[in-house]
Each structure stands twice: as structure tokens, then as C-alpha cells.
Amino acid sequence: MKVICAGLPKTGTKTMASALRMLGYSVYDAPEHLLYQRETWVEIFDGKHDNNIFKKMYKDIDAVVELPACAVWDQILEAFPNSKTYGIPNFHIYLAICRLMSPSLYGYWIMLMKCRKACFGYFANTLCINEMLTRSAYRRQEAFVRSVCPQDQLLVYNVSEGWEPLCKFLNKPLPEVAFPHLNKNSQIVHSSIGLKSMEELKKKVRDDVMQRAKILGFCLLGIIFGVMWTMFT
Incomplete structure (x- = not known):
């Protein structure tokens, strides 16, 4: 583990994940946490692990976002x-908390709820966001990061600043490509960077929906058959 991004959602995290990948880092963003570490994270939020678990979870990962x-x-x-x-x-x-594409993915929903509780101190839902509590959560996070992280290991950074301060902080050469700007206004930008994990998540959702649709169809057929049997016997 080389880089830990402490910014809460909607602080340029998708842009940061893309920039770190362009600099050669292996990155776990929200889709990777969800796909590959979901069960472990639920156990962490339930108090079943101490922080030594992170050494196992991220031993081969360079950055988390x-x-x-x-x-x-x-x-x-x-x-x-x-x-x-x-x-x-x-x-x-x-103000735009992501919605899961399938309500039947109960395990993912539970993890998302636990994440929101851990970050914001209350169970935000997709229909009603408490703006006052959410602003307070961001301010607490910023103050906490500034007070706890060693100053020589901390970069207070806005993605609008581009490559120079980030590369200087990480001792990386300046790339010859433009700095990425992803997920503006909560719209996920599909690119080759990170696309694989997003597509995996979508496939899991599609497969889950299709499986449950088949089960529901068979149940409905069974009910119809049962009613008809009762009527004609």
C-alpha cells in the first residue's frame, strides 16, 4: 500500500483513481471494494476484525480510493x-448517492448502508439526503485528516490542480497526457480505465435479475396451474 485517498465520495475520487492508474498504481476504487472485498468489509463494520486485516486485504494493492x-x-x-x-x-x-441496479442484491445493499453510516454518521438513503449532516461529515473528515496524518505523508489536494502537485508528492514524472476528469455531476464516464470492474458489477446484476425473474416465472406458472387444477377438478 503506497497511497491512501481519504476523500469522501464526490470529492474527485473517480478522477483520482484514474490518475493513479495512469501513474502505474494498482487501485481499488468503490467497484473493486464491492466486487472483491464485500464480505470482509461487512465483517469489518460488524467489528469482527482489527486493522491487521488490511495487511491481508491490500498486500498486493498500491492505492485505495x-x-x-x-x-x-x-x-x-x-x-x-x-x-x-x-x-x-x-x-x-x-447529494447524489449511487443507487444499486438491482434491489435483489441484498448483500451489496447492506454493505452500502454500512459504508454510509461509517462515513456520514447516519443512514442516508437514495430519496432523502440530509444536507446539513452531510456537510458536517465532510468538515469533520477534513479536520480529522489534517490532525491525524503526519504532515510529511499528507497532500491536501484538489483534482483541479492537475498533475504537478500530485506527481511531486508521489515522486513521479509528469505524464505527457492530459489530467483525467471523470464522473462530473455524478455521471460515470466509461473508459478503459476501471471499466472491467464496472462491467463485472453490471454482469452480476443482470445475472441476478435474470435468475430471480426465472424463479418468479416458474412460481407464477405454478400458481396458475394450481388455480386451474382446483377449478376443473
Whole structure:
């Protein structure tokens, strides 16, 4: 683990994940956490592990971004004390919490609820976001990051600043390509970077919906057959 991104959702996290990948880092963003570590994260939120679990979870990963890692960034830093951390002083209010594409994916929904509780201190839902509590959560996160992270390992950074401060902080050469800007206004930009995990998530949703639709269809056929049998016997 080399880089821990402590910024909460809607603080340029998708852009940051893309930039780190372009710099050669292996990155776990929200889709990777969801797909590959979901059960372990649920256990973490249920108090079944201490921060030593992160050494096992992320032993081959260079950077973590977004939910749920940002909720316990300080614990991940304790597990990887030489990692560098970045936080964001200017943020967009978290008013567009993502909706899962299939309500039947109960396990993913549970994890999402636990992530929101850990980050914001209350169970935000997709229909009603408490703007006052959410703004307070962002301010607490910023103050906490500034007070806890060692200053020589902290970059207070806004993605609008581009490559230069980030590359200087990470001791990386400046890329010859433009700095990425992803997920503006909560619209996921589909690109080759990170697309595989998003497509995997969509496939899981599609498969889940189709499976449950088949089960529901068979149940309905059974009910119809039962009614007809009763009527004609």
C-alpha cells in the first residue's frame, strides 16, 4: 500500500483513481471494494476484525480510493504506516448517492448502508439526503485528516490542480497526457480505465435479475396451474 485517498465520495475520487492508474498504481476504487472485498468489509463494520486485516486485504494493492476505505483511512494508515495520504479541502456536497441496479442484491445493499453510516454518521438513503449532516461529515473528515496524518505523508489536494502537485508528492514524472476528469455531476464516464470492474458489477446484476425473474416465472406458472387444477377438478 503506497497511497491512501481519504476523500469522501464526490470529492474527485473517480478522477483520482484514474490518475493513479495512469501513474502505474494498482487501485481499488468503490467497484473493486464491492466486487472483491464485500464480505470482509461487512465483517469489518460488524467489528469482527482489527486493522491487521488490511495487511491481508491490500498486500498486493498500491492505492485505495472511495467507500468504504475512506471511512477508515486512518486504520489503513496504521496497517501501512509508510503510505502517503491525500485529502481534499474543497468538496462537492454528497447529494447524489449511487443507487444499486438491482434491489435483489441484498448483500451489496447492506454493505452500502454500512459504508454510509461509517462515513456520514447516519443512514442516508437514495430519496432523502440530509444536507446539513452531510456537510458536517465532510468538515469533520477534513479536520480529522489534517490532525491525524503526519504532515510529511499528507497532500491536501484538489483534482483541479492537475498533475504537478500530485506527481511531486508521489515522486513521479509528469505524464505527457492530459489530467483525467471523470464522473462530473455524478455521471460515470466509461473508459478503459476501471471499466472491467464496472462491467463485472453490471454482469452480476443482470445475472441476478435474470435468475430471480426465472424463479418468479416458474412460481407464477405454478400458481396458475394450481388455480386451474382446483377449478376443473
